[in-house]
Amino acid sequence: xxxxxxxxxxxxxxxxxxxxxxxxxxxxxxxxxxxxxxxxxxxxxxxxxxxxxxxxxxxxxxxxxxxxxxxxxxxxxxxxxxxxxxxxxxxxxxxxxxxxxxxxxxxxxxxxxxxxxxxxxxxxxxxxxxxxxxxxxxxxxxxxxxxxxxxxxxxxxxxxxxxxxxxxxxxxxxxxxxxxxxxxxxxxxxxxxxxxxxxxxxxxxxxxxxxxxxxxxxxxxxxxxxxxxxxxxxxxxxxxxxxxxxxxxxxxxxxxxxxxxxxxxxxxxxxxxxxxxxxxxxxxxxxxxxxxxxxxxxxxxxxxxxxxxxxxxxxxxxxxxxxxxxxxxxxxxxxxxxxxxxxxxxxxxxxxxxxxxxxxxxxxxxxxxxxxxxxxxxxxxxxxxxxxxxxxxxxxxxxxxxxxxxxxxxxxxxxxxxxxxxxxxxxxxxxxxxxxxxxxxxxxxxxxxxxxxxxxxxxxxxxxxxxxxxxxxxxxxxxxxxxxxxxxxxxxxxxxxxxxxxxxxxxxxxxxxxxxxxxxxxxxxxxxxxxxxxxxxxxxxxxxxxxxxxxxxxxxxxxxxxxxxxxxxxxxxxxxxxxxxxxxxxxxxxxxxxxxxxxxxxxxxxxxxxxxxxxxxxxxxxxxxxxxxxxxxxxxxxxxxxxxxxxxxxxxxxxxxxxxxxx
Numbered sequence: 001x002x003x004x005x006x007x008x009x010x011x012x013x014x015x016x017x018x019x020x021x022x023x024x025x026x027x028x029x030x031x032x033x034x035x036x037x038x039x040x041x042x043x044x045x046x047x048x049x050x051x052x053x054x055x056x057x058x059x060x061x062x063x064x065x066x067x068x069x070x071x072x073x074x075x076x077x078x079x080x081x082x083x084x085x086x087x088x089x090x091x092x093x094x095x096x097x098x099x100x101x102x103x104x105x106x107x108x109x110x111x112x113x114x115x116x117x118x119x120x121x122x123x124x125x126x127x128x129x130x131x132x133x134x135x136x137x138x139x140x141x142x143x144x145x146x147x148x149x150x151x152x153x154x155x156x157x158x159x160x161x162x163x164x165x166x167x168x169x170x171x172x173x174x175x176x177x178x179x180x181x182x183x184x185x186x187x188x189x190x191x192x193x194x195x196x197x198x199x200x201x202x203x204x205x206x207x208x209x210x211x212x213x214x215x216x217x218x219x220x221x222x223x224x225x226x227x228x229x230x231x232x233x234x235x236x237x238x239x240x241x242x243x244x245x246x247x248x249x250x251x252x253x254x255x256x257x258x259x260x261x262x263x264x265x266x267x268x269x270x271x272x273x274x275x276x277x278x279x280x281x282x283x284x285x286x287x288x289x290x291x292x293x294x295x296x297x298x299x300x301x302x303x304x305x306x307x308x309x310x311x312x313x314x315x316x317x318x319x320x321x322x323x324x325x326x327x328x329x330x331x332x333x334x335x336x337x338x339x340x341x342x343x344x345x346x347x348x349x350x351x352x353x354x355x356x357x358x359x360x361x362x363x364x365x366x367x368x369x370x371x372x373x374x375x376x377x378x379x380x381x382x383x384x385x386x387x388x389x390x391x392x393x394x395x396x397x398x399x400x401x402x403x404x405x406x407x408x409x410x411x412x413x414x415x416x417x418x419x420x421x422x423x424x425x426x427x428x429x430x431x432x433x434x435x436x437x438x439x440x441x442x443x444x445x446x447x448x449x450x451x452x453x454x455x456x457x458x459x460x461x462x463x464x465x466x467x468x469x470x471x472x473x474x475x476x477x478x479x480x481x482x483x484x485x486x487x488x489x490x491x492x493x494x495x496x497x498x499x500x501x502x503x504x505x506x507x508x509x510x511x512x513x514x515x516x517x518x519x520x521x522x523x524x525x526x527x528x529x530x531x532x533x534x535x536x537x538x539x540x541x542x543x544x545x546x547x548x549x550x551x552x553x554x555x556x557x558x559x560x561x562x563x564x565x566x567x568x569x570x571x572x573x574x575x576x577x578x579x580x581x582x583x584x585x586x587x588x589x590x591x592x593x594x595x596x597x598x599x600x601x602x603x604x605x606x607x608x609x610x611x612x613x614x615x616x617x618x619x620x621x622x623x624x625x626x627x628x629x630x631x632x633x634x635x636x637x638x639x640x641x642x643x644x645x646x647x648x649x650x651x652x653x654x655x656x657x658x659x660x661x662x663x
Contacts, residue, residue: 072352072372077164078380079489086315086344086376087187088194090179091146097125100142100202100252103132125206128245131236133254134629135263145202145254148193149178152224152298152312153208155188159350159358159372159379168356171217172311172377173209175226175296190346190376191314197283197290198322201255209247219306219360222247227299228316229442230291230425230582230603232260235631238579241301241648242549257318259285260581264559264627265523272323276332281323285628288518289582289601290320291425293344293393293444301549305399305640306360309368311377313397315344318425325515326427334514335504336421337391337448343383347405347439347464347487348397349373365539365645367400367471373464375488382489387452388501391421398441400639402474402573402610404466406436407449408481411458419506421514422446423600426582429516431509432596436478438466440575440606442638450506451492460490471641473573476614518601520584520623523561527662529554532567533574533607533637533647540637540647547636547648554651555660556626565621566607573608574642579633580653583624588617604638626653 098105105127153176156169177187195201209222223246227239236243237253245251262269262285271280272287298304298312319328327333328342336342349370351359361368372379396403407416421431424444437445454460463485467477479485532543539546543553556562564583566576582601585593588611593599595612602622611617636648654661 072350072370073160073165073168073354073356075160075164075372075379077161078483078486079382080161080163081378081381083381083383083488084189084376084378086190086192086346087177087181087185088192089148089150089177089187090181091148092179093147095147095149095204097204098127100145100147100204100254102136102141104130105252125248125250128207128249128251129236133236134234134631135256136254139200139256139258142202145200146195148201148203149206150191150203151176151178151206151208152226153188154210157189157311157377158356159352159374159377160356161379165356168352170352170357172358173220173307174311175314178206190344192344193296193314193316194319194328195255195257195316196319196321196328197257197259200257203253203255204250205253206250207245207247211247217310217357217360219362220310221300221303221307223300223303224307224312225299226253226296226312227579228253228255228294228296229577230294231255231316232258232289232291232581232628234629235580235633238633239296239299240579240632241299241304241634244300259283259287260289260625261286261627265625272325274324277324283323286518287323287325288516290323290325290427290515291318292320292326292422292427293395293446294318294425295346295395295397295444297397302644305368305644306362308397308640309348309350309360309399310358313346313348315346315393315395317342317344317393330503334427334509334512335502337389337503341388341503342391342393344376344393344395345488346376346395346397347373347403348377348399349401364471365641367639367641368398369401369468369471373401373487380486380489382491384491384493385451386493386499387454387456387495388499389448389450389452389503389506392447392449394437394439394445394447396439396441396443398638398640400441400471400641401468402438402440402466402575402606403464404436404438404474404478405445406463406465407460408463408486409454409458409460411454411460414453414458416460418447418449419509420445420447420596421509423597424582424603426601427514428596428600429513430511431506431514433506433510434596436465438597438612440573440604440638441640442575442577443604443606448503448506448509451490452498452501454492456492456494456496458492460492461486462488462490471639472571473608474610476610517584520561520625523559523625525561525563525623527556527560528563528565530565530567531635531649532569533576534569535572539645540642542635542647542649545649546646551650552632552652552660553649555654555658555663556651557656557661558630558653559627561623561625563621563623565619566605567619568608568617570609570616570618573606573610573639574637574647575604575606575639576635577604577638578624578635580629581625581627583622585620585622587619587621588612589619629653630655
């Protein structure tokens with residue numbers, strides 16, 4: 001088989017058509033060889049692009065379309081289809097199969113009759129999990145859970161306007177809700193799962209991806225490990241890189257929806273007071289660790305980039321009605337825009353062939369930069385908005401592109417600013433008026449846009465004007481506004497009367513305290529660690545080592561706080577993500593942080609070139625706590641192409657009695 005692959009790859013791109021190159025890359029993937037195997041076989045030749053045997057003449061990478069010209073079919077009919085709004089998953093009173101349990105369920109199979117809604121024919125799914133849920137009984141067990149049934153499934157999806165390309169149906173892997181809403185509709189595409197603190201979620205995830213041997217477009221693998229990004233979860237439900245399971249199996253993911261510190265530093269809980277509750281509202285853990293916008297995506301080791309690129313990404317929005325904060329009701333708490341006026345936006349970019357099928361360049365270990373940017377899986381959609389305030393949840397889904405979002409308008413009399421209320425998964429201490437927002441891969445930002453300032457019929461564009469030419473990272477240059485930079489078109493309703501808007505005024509949001517920084521001074525730092533993100537032998541390393549599934553790089557003690565410093569030599573940009581808990585930045589390049597990006601709790605931080613503006617970051621230091629759960633979690637670059645090519649480590653949280661404690 002190896003001889004066959006070498007023969008297939010021994011060609012120069014300059015001598016062949018783009019279509020031929022795409023076919024040959026897909027042939028290699030179809031042969032069933034992983035990218036690690038390709039790397040070991042010498043089919044890569046250094047960071048900066050894949051090389052053919054005998055030389056580095058594979059330039060240009062197809063997925064670096066910014067420098068190679070248009071590869072995907074052009075979008076000549078923009079703004080002709082509405083923005084897909086993520087459908088909210090529907091909870092069920094009970095699972096159709098075995099009841100959830102602390103460990104493996106007592107029944108071995110989950111058998112369904114064929115033909116259930118859009119899911120299709122399926123039966124005899126076997127339970128994959130073997131690990132027990134930590135603190136299951138303590139937090140209420142099965143009876144306390146809100147229950148969901150989702151399936152990772154292959155569907156047909158047209159990224160373009162169907163009016164322009166009616167026959168374009170790419171094979172997309174996505175999460176599908178297995179239960180219909182009140183209209184009889186099954187949510188698919190980019191989903192949304194709504195959760196509340198104090199109500200644990202048990203999400204049964206079925207792997208209904210194509211079995212081995214079926215066409216998978218030449219990339220991706222039919223194994224999955226859904227990771228709830230930024231959640232404070234035990235490792236057995238975190239969706240780590242090695243906890244993947246096969247097609248035909250299911251796994252119960254238990255999300256306790258409890259704030260950090262509940263079993264360690266804040267065992268007696270904390271109280272939040274506000275005008276409506278002067279005596280305060282109590283919650284387990286530290287209320288200042290409250291989160292809001294999370295997302296879940298596949299995290300299968302070595303295939304995160306291809307599986308997420310293929311569509312396995314959706315939203316998990318966490319509300320805090322228990323302390324009257326972010327309540328999912330604009331008449332209570334912080335009174336943030338809610339219901340139909342709270343809209344998640346997933347930004348990803350793609351390369352598509354001339355039939356509309358997604359293409360993934362497995363030879364590119366630098367980073368995938370597509371020439372078609374999508375919003376909720378659509379190229380240049382539109383959204384008709386009412387003349388009132390909306391909450392938008394921005395998420396950079398990558399796989400490798402950094403973005404800087406801003407507004408432009410046909411009405412030049414209205415300032416094109418946004419009110420930012422959240423950074424990553426957290427509400428800011430105070431809302432801030434901003435003209436643009438930069439996001440690395442996996443970073444999030446919640447903003448409020450007030451369309452009541454505009455006239456009926458006005459048009460506003462949401463744009464990405466950050467220049468990025470390749471997978472190395474952004475240049476930092478802000479491009480001029482153009483049709484190329486425009487991602488989403490807002491059309492203000494022509495209704496002349498203003499609709500009801502019960503959400504708080506922008507002035508109120510800019511003056512009131514939302515979520516202040518937690519007080520971490522009572523948990524002294526005893527251990528300091530350093531991690532360098534660099535390159536070695538043409539791939540990506542942390543502290544000079546490739547990721548190994550058998551290696552634990554650090555053993556923090558449960559309940560402790562440590563100081564971590566991340567460094568990058570420059571020349572590249574890395575959005576670094578740490579699972580388990582959020583951290584608080586104390587210095588960037590040796591100086592106290594001042595940028596809004598750094599003034600909140602974080603789970604992703606940008607280091608390297610153009611981390612902020614055109615300025616690079618060679619060193620960043622932060623404090624991180626390791627509370628409530630035991631077990632292993634990863635830290636990795638969230639340019640997921642870098643992650644899959646070994647830029648990842650694992651740490652393991654242990655009790656103080658463990659022989660490795662603190663090592």
